Amino acid sequence: MNGWGKRTGLRLGLALLLIGVCAGADYRLGGSVVPSFYNLTIDVLSNADEPTVFNGEVSIAVQVVGTAEVRQITLHKDAIDIEECWLYNESGDQVQPIDSSQLTYEEATQQLTVPLSQALANGAYTLGFKYTGKIRTDMAGLFSASYVEQDTGKTKWLAVTQMQRINARLVFPCFDEPAFKAQFQLQIVRPSGYEAISNTKLLYSSAESKDRFVDHFEVTPAMSTYLLAFIIAEYTARGNVSEFAVLTRPEFYNKTEFSFQVGQRVVAAYDELFQQPYASLGNDVLQYATSPRFPHNGMENWGLIIYSDDVLVKEPGYTDGWSDKEFTIRIIAHETSHMWFGDSVTFSWWSYFWLNEAFARYYEYFMAHQLYPEYRLDEQFVVRQMQLIFATDAVNSTQPMTSPEASIQTPSQIGYKFSSIAYAKGACIVRMWRNVMGANNFDTAIRNYLKQNHLGNTRPNDLFNHLIKNWPADQYVNQEHFLSDFTEQVGYPMLIVNASRNNHVVYVEQQRFLLNRGDGSDPDLRYTVPITYATNLAPDFENLTPKIYHHKPVNLVELSFEEEAIDWIVLNLKQSNYYRVLYDKPLLDSLQVALSSSNHSGVPVENRAQIVDDLFNFARVGYIDYANVFEFMEYLSQDVDYVPWYATYQGLQFVAKRLPLNNLPNFKKYLSDITDAVFAKLGVTWSPDDTVLDVYNRNNLVGWLCRYQARDCNQLVADTFTNDFAKPSPDYRQTFYCAAARSESYKQVMQFYREETNPKERELLWAAASCTRSYLAHYQNEILANGSTVSQKTIALAQMYEQNPDLINQIFNMLAANITQLAEALDNDWSTTAVVISDLAEYFTTREQYQLLSNFYDSNHLLFGQSASVLSKALETVDQNVQWAEMRLDRLAYYLSKRNGGQQSAQVLVMLLTLPMLLAWL
Secondary structure, eight states: OOGGGGGGGSOTHHHHHHTTSSTTOSSSOOSSEEEEEEEEEEEEOOSSSOOOEEEEEEEEEEEEOSSSOEEEEEEEOOSEEEEEEEEEETTSOBSOOBOGGGOEEETTTTEEEEEEEEEEOSEEEEEEEEEEEEOBSSSSEEEEEEEEOTTTOOEEEEEEEEOTTTTGGGTSOBOOSTTOOBEEEEEEEEETTOEEEESSOEEEEEEEETTEEEEEEOOOOSBOGGGOOEEEEOOEEEEETTTEEEEEOGGGGGGOHHHHHHHHHHHHHHHHHHTSOGGGTTOSOEEEEEESSOSSSEEOOTTEEEEEHHHHOOOTTTSOSHHHHHHHHHHHHHHHHTTTBTTTBEESSGGGTHHHHHHHHHHHHHHHHHHOGGGOHHHHHIIIIIHHHHHHTTSTTOOOSSOOGGGOOSHHHHHHTSSHIIIIIHHHHHHHHHHHHOHHHHHHHHHHHHHHTTTOEEOHHHHHHHHHHTSOTTOOSOHHHHHHHHHHSOSOEEEEEEEETTTTEEEEEEEEOOSOTTSSOOTTOOOOEEEOEEESSSOOOSOOSOSEEEOTTOSOEEEEOOSSOOSOEEESGGGOSSOEEEEOHHHHHHHHHHHHSGGGGGOOHHHHHHHHHHHHHHHHHTSSOHHHHHHHGGGGGGOOOHHHHHHHHHHHHHHHTTSOGGGHHHHHHHHHHHTHHHHHHHOSSOOTTOOHHHHHHHHHHHHHHHHTTOTTHHHHHHHHHHHSOOOOOTTTHHHHHHHHHTTTTHHHHHHHHHHOOOHHHHHHHHHHHTTOSOHHHHIIIIISSTTSOHHHHHHHHHHHHHSOGGGHHHHHHHHHTTHHHHHHHTTTOHHHHHHHHHHHHTTOOSHHHHHHHHHHHHHHGGGGGGGHHHHHHHHHHHHHHHHHHHHHSHHHHHHHHHHHHSOOOHHHHHHHHTSOOOOOOO
16 A cells, blocks of 8 residues: 555554543643544755755644543644644545634643634544744754765755654654554655655655755654654665665775675664564665765664664774674664564663663664674673673662653653663663563564564563463562562662582572662662572583572571582573672682683673672772772783773773872782783784784773883884884774874874874874873863864873873973963863863872862962862862772782782781671661
8 A cells, every 4th residue: 555545444443542641631632633644745945055944844644542522632732833734524524614823832831732613523523833943053853963075075955853862853744652642644845955864765856846846755653743853965876775785975885895794794784583474574775875964873763774873884994893893783673673672662661761772772782692692692682782781770760660650741752761771771671681581482472572562652561471481480570579579679789699518508688789879869779680600510501590599578598508518509590680790709710710711610700800800890889898809800910801890991981090109019010920821822912813902902901001101011012103104993992092192102192193084083093193191292282272172172181190190290380380271272161171180080089189179279269260169169179089099909000019029928928808897888
């Protein structure tokens, strides 16, 4: 079917779903009038210059349903001016004349109300509007973007849409809620020389005048308003625009082959996985288009996914390194999955936003891993998603994945759901469910969920019903509790593990993990926790089926090993489940022995990373001491894998930033020692035999060693740079140039910067050159110079002290000596100047440094005006950091000093490390 005939295929069950849903709420529309079809024409008036205005006309086929009397029709609009309004019945007769002055508009709710002189009977009607709007510059609704054509130097303009979250109402009057699905028929009136692309195939183009044309598009499937999209531009397509294509500006055509191939593979893989091919969902065409300005990496409009240029365009030698390609693979896998999760099957309200994004982020990693296993994204997921979101989910400002509908009403409340909880935590929970259920059971449940709810809207229970129907019969757990505990509750548990009876019995209890027990969070929350484990007696890390559940009412779970005592135990295999694990000291010591043994006793990289990350976070809040953590990490001197080292660097970043300056020499020696094996394997130069994760690992390794002047790292890089120079890969370039700039090679790096024409490469070289230890010359000759922008100057200042932590005092004194000079270089912006000083003060860790900042404040705060509050806040932060360091790092400093001095008393050191832990919190 095509045209208006497709309306008959739209299920009226949607109407019943909507009846009574928040009908009385200020921000929600009622369910008595339901749209089924929009016939929309957008006329972009500009011919050459930046497009600024548009005309619109829309006819909306609506259905009046239910028993409530309908005396007005309410829908949404925002920042568009209505010129005409009409209402016809099913026979095409005018119901009543409507003067646009009769319409009422509530600005707070963005609701437009059409008053009626008599109640409407149940049936079909057509509501129409003519209106005008502005093409925006804030990347919402319909906005403009531009680029400079490479060959001609001309500025080229385009018009682009971004309807999510609630921006469709900026483009046309509509029922702008996700449950009001409808079909769309779009016509775009555009200037000659341009082309329009939209969600569906272009049917034909017709001439409106000599230099203006109308592009007519095929009717869309039934979908939410936020998924409507179009672009008006001078673009070229790679592929078949009637099936699959990548569209971008002509000069990028030869730089989209990689993204085109990725897209083809991804679509085919989803077709097979979901057993519901894309072409069967209701839209024949899938197009990827780029925009030089876009608020996100990508937007999943059905049939027209819009990406920022960086995602799809790979510049040879500049943006085609391993990490650049991984980025492209992941984002394409993410956005394409939305054709099923989000477009075909859509959440019923924004409070359930995770039903879209949790699955998209999960498949971003695991579908990408299936297609491109060399990136080992299944392993990377643990450190780059789970361990990342743990910090967000351990404070009072976190939120549940599912919020009550009544709590998500206003635009700001809707925006609140667009958080990393929906994406990263959601993906972690999806991964946990799949591993608990088993892949076959989970995949079957998902296929059935997608099939049953095709073109519909869902709530979490619609998904849970399918998960429960396919749950393994041999698992004793209350599935409803398990599924809701991690979606309706905030936070996550930590399992506290203690061994007794000579390691014949292990006891497990749970608490909620919090970074600050005094921040108002509920510490008494409990969860239904799946427990998996491996021991030296049964070192199977592949079976992720829970051996037991820690149910919420149970205080203590007992794991018994009656036949033979264990030497070590690891809980939460491959960190598959969403919790931390705290081992008692004897078990932790035995784990260190295990990890120091051949092949790390079979403990996989995910669990090694888990143990390291958990230890750093337990030390941060006082469950254990950092001295114990650093003692445990001595095992790393034999570990060469990227994933545990990634977790290590993340943990070290928080601690090293707060180490007093007099501790840095001992930290440098420690860092040199624990990197023995990985440095021997990777060194500072790249090799054709490098795996992807070798490339990533060397990048971190060299960055850390050179920053802390360890292992002659900077000299080794400088020697390579001077004697055997070859341009590093894009992945490694900034790290390598940064290290080189700390030596005499600084001048050459600056020369590279001056000669480079690629804008992003220039940014990279500028940041790298700013790693120089000749900070005074760089400040005076480059940062204070008029040739650099304010953004470049702030980047350079941050690079100098972040990449040379031992020079923090000297750099602060340099800036403080003439703060007016710095402010003038920053365009006399005292607010930016205050931020520069505040950011630098984040690295102050001693009472002496606090006094430095205090003296500066006393002498200069009047210059800053209202921005002096930024400096006073910085003083508070430094005071807190100093107190924290005094409480948390004293014993670590003693440990580092003694291990490096070679004359410590083993007895004293053992006594120190086994003192009772203070359970004080931040």
